Amino acid sequence: MKHVKLLKINQSNINEENEVCNLEDINTVKVGTYNFLIKSLETYRKNDFKDDEQITEFIKVMLPSNEEKAQEQWICEIIWENRLYKAWFATVGGMKQQDRTSKSKCEVIFVKADIDFNIWFENIISLGKFAKVDKTKDMYVNKKILSRISLATSELISEIDMPNIIILPQAHLDWKKAYKTVEPKDVEYTDKGNEKTGVDYDLVDYNFDTNKRDKDGKAIDIMDIFDGGGVATHKVMDAIGKSLGRNDVDFAIIRGFGIAIKGMVTRFNIIEYLEVMYNKTGDTDFCRKVNDKFELLDMYKNWRHVTDNTLLLNESMVKLVDMFENMEEYTSLLEKYNTEKFMDVYNLLNKLYITKVNKHNSKLKQYRRMNYQLMNGLALTNEEYNILAEQDFRLFKKVLKPFDKDVAPGEFITNIDYINLFYNQCSENEKEVDDLKEITNVVDKSNALININKDNIKLSYVKKNLAKLVEKKIRDMAKGRITLKATYNYIAVDPISYMNFAMYRELGTNGLAEGEFYCSSIEDGKTRTIFRNPCMAYSEIHNVNFVRNIFLDSWLCQSEELVYFNDKSDILNLMGSADKDGDSCTMVDNEIVKNAVVIPKDNKYFISLADGKKVPCKFDDEGRFKATYTPSGNLIGDVAIMGASVNNNSQSLKTFISKTNKFYSWEEVTDKLIKHNEVDLAEKTEDEQYEIIKHFIKTNLIDTGILNYSNNADNEILREEIKQNFYNNEKEIYSLLYVSSLVIDSPKTMNVIYVEQYTKFIKEDYPRKANFLQYAKRLENVRGKDYAYSINSLLDKFGDRVQEELLDTIVNRRKDFSDNAKLLQKQLVNENYIKENAEKAWDEISEMFNLYKIDLAKNKVILDKANKIIKRKEAEHYEAYENVSDKYADARWKKDMEDIKKGYSINNKKYYKGLDVIDADFTLKANKIIVNNDIYSVAIALSKLDNVSERFIINFFMSALINVDNISPSLKYCYVKDETGDIEYMYNTYKRLEKQVNLSDTVIEKLSMNDLVRYKLAAEVRFKNIDANLVECIEDGLTKNGFYYLDITKLETFPEFKEIVEGREIVEVKGFMLKKDGTKHITENTFGVCISL
Structure with missing residues (x-):
């Protein structure tokens, strides 16, 4: 693209x-x-x-x-x-x-x-x-x-000619059920002597009933179904598949313009189902057969032909549907463009556009990293959470062994396996990485170094870059991102109920019943824990049951990425008002998680009564501005953070538990001791008081069995206490859920609230963020005062463990990453050099190294000078603090100080950008030295260079290390998934294959090309080619000269690369584009090359 x-x-x-x-x-x-x-x-x-x-x-x-x-x-x-x-x-x-x-x-x-x-x-x-x-x-x-x-x-992936469209009316479910909700109320408070109004809430029951009517006879409670979801015939889905080179497309998220189509359709044999059901019932008020062809009554109450190329949509999927009198008007307006003059516009509008389709089943991941929103809403104990995180913890423990001074040599090889597999995983997940080219380079070079010599894990270069890669992953784990068996699935309408509605305006009994779900990969009777993002309240997480039978298997799709929700319940409303227009959910297959799901004790789930309220305005210039600007801004962030704090409180347990399973905090026990004069604290310091109380509790309460520490209690006892905490905090979390629903919908509804006013009293109870959220930031960006620590909170406590056992390992050893260039120099020693060439190479490399050191020093001086200015500003700002007279001036002073300190980050970015410029320049110098000398002489010269650095050798002369290793190849490892393998890595087992082999020339070429592209010295370009001999000529030229001058005047350049070669007739080819596996980008009619810029 x-x-x-x-x-x-x-x-x-x-x-x-x-x-x-x-x-x-x-x-x-x-x-x-x-x-x-x-x-x-x-x-x-x-x-x-x-x-x-x-x-x-x-x-x-x-x-x-x-x-x-x-x-x-x-x-x-x-x-x-x-x-x-x-x-x-x-x-x-x-x-x-x-x-x-x-x-x-x-x-x-x-x-x-x-x-x-x-x-x-x-x-x-x-x-x-x-x-x-x-x-x-x-x-x-x-x-x-x-x-x-x-x-x-919306970004698109494909398009097809617009199929036949039938639009059904909006369907509603008859529903009666008791829920909980919150009712906002204004409360006056005083701030700085001024009377202000905040919003508090009452937690109340609400009896939802679709039969209720207002004074005008209009329904008060409405339960929409099929919202955003429809079905399409095999021919439609096959056309979509063909446009993508696929034959297994089972669902598509679609867009259409002119009438504003938005939603998701699944593959369904519409005509066959009509035939089967028609044979049982014949014509109905909504379905009939005319001349042996089926017709359905659409939302305009007009009969529409059903063809084998039909999209069966509903009113919720066609956003401008009420602006048209009927489909005939839509068609006639569209056909006005079907002329020679406007054919380009007609071709735009008469298309069904696709934004997403299902992946191949073989490409779906069975294990996923969760998020804190799930973990924060479960009644989990510390013991259970540590079990859930065991695989992640074990992985990072192994990967961090090189940072441990006391690592046992015998254990080291196992750790190399984990590190190699971790590097491979990073390479596979490139999309998660911010700077793709840089990370690709780091992973490739570090992996190559370890393959050359296992001791290279001790290099500062490898350790530093491994630390960068692994620290982000570990911090993610500390804030709840642990790996579990789980799938990511798109929510689909039940097509059986949908077709029944099309034919009878009833849902029927042969589809998914209330409480039933279907996925082709899940056996009948199995349970999964499902949730959506964003997820705030415990009541948004559900255990659901799956069904499988011959009837459903024969009608529903086999894509394992689909999950069919029943359309006979309120499940979507209970999951943050989800719909079926492309919304997804995560489905977790884990017994511990399933047992930790909290069900409301009175079975009354939350419902938001604010949903759907919209604010009108005029569609003129001023109205456009109001409608755009009034609901703008990131209003949801603070609400979500407060939700995490409330849930963190719910998961916090008091320190002690009695024989009757009653929980007590340290403060509660202390108050009782003082009240009953059990301890003498007179004239004691605070520290002395603490020690006296601690000793009394230990000897008189714990040792005698009157109390026990709560973390020693049975998991089920702890779980019940956590559940009770969730129930006790329902008012707060449901109030935030109410505010969240208003904020999320405001860009569409213009129903805007002032979040500070609506969360005023909750914010007073939770003024700071949950402590575990600090791990979302880099260590240097964390301000401790912004976070509140809960001693016995699940995620805070786990964060402590991660910090102590993993992150501190990196922090404590970071300064010990001393340069170990001598280890590399030993690996460069060889007998294949030519003495005269070696002396010449030494002179050239020595000169280059001296110039390199000068440029590095200049860049460092620039950084030091810039930081010196900031330090002076800091000192001046500290002096100005004497003039701070109140808390508001104090807040301004602190904000200004933060802005000053941001300068360090800006300076560091400029410093590293300067390093890249230097490395780009010296990469070209190094390449000339390599071309002008044999590689073994370059290697021996480097081995004798005094005070050389790892950075210098690795950045510019990796090819020398690889070529010397190839003289007498070291043992190389590769890994394959194998159930009988002895290496366990993230829920899979692998077998290590060992062989003394050379790293191929393509490895050297790939590393070199990565450098050139990263430093913008070269670019990758693909051409179409019908000359069978051209690729061979390029290969010969590269072999003989290290480059090839390519005449591109008769070649067709792929569109996305045209800008790179525009205005050029000859380009200098430095090598072929390489795939991840090291093979060249060459096909029968195309090839990709890396060209000099």
Whole structure:
């Protein structure tokens, strides 16, 4: 897929004249061209974008945090390179953007003022309906219009011609059940002498009943079903599969424009099911057979033909459906574009677009890392949690053995296995890594070094980079990301119930019943624990039962990525108001987790009564601004953090337990002792008092059996206490869930609240974050005062263990990572060098090394000078503290100090960027030395170089190490999954294969190419080729000269690489593009090469 450059700015990039300024690299982002907005822009301008081309037709702008200034900027145009841009719209995700540093929020797309693309675009995606909206009347602008424009920014993966569409009416479930909810109430409080209003809550029961009516006869309680989900015939799904080169597509998340289709469809044999059921019942009021063809009654009460190429949707999946009188109007408006003049627009609109399909079953992961939101909502004991984390803990213990001074030599080989497998896992999960090229380089080089010589694990280079890789993973584990047997599944409608509704407007009894779920990989009668993200309350986590039988197996899809939810219950409402338009859930297969799920003691789950309330406004310029800006900003972050604190409290146990299983805190026991004069604390210091109380408790209460430490109690006793804590905290967690639902929906509803006002009293009880959340940040960015530690909290306690047993190992040894270049120099000694060449190579390398040291020193001086300025500012700021007179000035002083200290991070980034520039320059110098001398002479010269560093040898002369090793190859390891293997790694067993083999030339080539691409000295390009001899000519040239001059005038370049070679007729090939496995990117008609820039 091609990518284009897009300008993205905030208020730090806009001056008082509304001109764009202070641009940096981060202000240019790359976006894929395969979304409807970009496709439409290409159609509008009648010219496709080139790869890496800069978009100038629109830009992204973060508005000021001040509403008055934001409205002024919305009305006034922004100037970029003498072009004027006016505000247009924000995506739902863009509305949530916020950058407190630059005092910016709400990312808005501004379009060039001298083009009418925005008008043209809104006209085609609504088939002219938006232009006819009455701008004098109030309407739900967000829900009806702005969020529909936002659909056009979804990344696409494929498209097919629009199938036959049938739209069913919205279905509702008759439902009656008792729930719990919260009712907000205003409470007055005093702040700085001023009377203010905050919001508190009452926890109340609510009897939900779809038969209830208001005074006008309208339903009060409504339970929608099939929300966002439908079905498609085999022919539709096969067409989608064919467009992707697949024959196993079972579901697709879809988009359609003109009538705004959004949802997920699954493969289903619609006509066969109609035939089977029709033979039992004949014609109904909603399904009939005419001329041997089936027809269904749609939401407009019109009969629609069912073909073998049909999408059976429902009202919830077609967002502009109520703007059209019927499907005939939609079709006639679409057909107006079906002319020679407008064929390009017709081809845009008469398509079904695909954003996602199921993966191959063989590609699905059976083990996944969980998150704190799940772990934070379970009644787990410390013992159980340690069992759950055992595999992760064991992995990191093994990987960190090289950091342990006392590691036993006999155990070392096992640890090498874990480290090699860890490196392989990092390489496989490249998408999780921020700097892909850098990490690829680190993993490849470190892995190569360990393969050459197992002792190379002792190198500072390997240890430092291993520490960087593993520390992030360990910190993730400390905040709840542990690996369990679990799958990630997309929620689908029950197609049996769906088809019954299409035919009878009833759900029938042959589909999934209330409480039943289906997945082709789960046996009948099995249970899974399911939850969605975001997950805040314990009551959003559920154990559900799966069914399998011949009937369901014959009708439902075999994709193991699908989970069919029944449509006869409230399960989606209980999982954070999930729907079936592409929402997913995690399904955990673990007995400990299953037993830790908390069920409300009165079986009354939470329901939010605020859901669905929308605020209207007019669809004019001012209305657009209000609808966009009013609900903007990152409102959910603080709410989620408070939720973690409440749940952390629920999982906290008091220190002591009595014989009757009553729990007591340290403070409660102390108060009793003092009250009954059991201890004499008169004239004692605080420390002395603590020791006296501790001794009394130990000798008089613990040793006598009156009390015991709670962590010694049985797991089930502890679990019951934790459950009770969850019940006791229901008001707080449900209040936050209520606030969360309002905040999440606000970009669509414009129903905006002030989060601080709505969480005022909860915030007083939980002013700081749960301690385990500190592990989401790097150590240097953690401010201890922001976090509250709970002594017997599950995740806080586990975080302590991770810190002491794992993270401290890295921190304590980081300063001990001394350079060990002599270990590498020993490995460079060889007998294959030529004396004269070695002397020449030594001279060249010595000169290069001296220049390298000079450049490194200069870069360090720049860093030291910059940090010296910051230290001076710190000192001056400390002196200014004498003038701080109140807590508000104190808060400002602390904030200013934080801003000053951020300078260190900025300086470090510049320092490392300087190192990259230096390394890029010396990579070319090293390559010339290697070309001009035989590699063995280069190796022996390096082995005799005084005071050389690991960095110098590894960064520039890895090929020398590999070539010397190849003279007498060391023992190399590779790993294969094997049930009989003796290496256990993250729930799998592996067998190690050992062989004395050379690292291939492609390893050297891959490492070299990684360096060149990383430092932007080279680029990878792919060409189409019909000359069978060309690849052979390139290979011969590379073998003879180390490069090949390639004439590209007669070659077709793949679109995404055209920009790189634009204007060039000859390119210098440095090598072939290599795949992860080291093989060359060469096919029968294509090849990829790495060329000099």
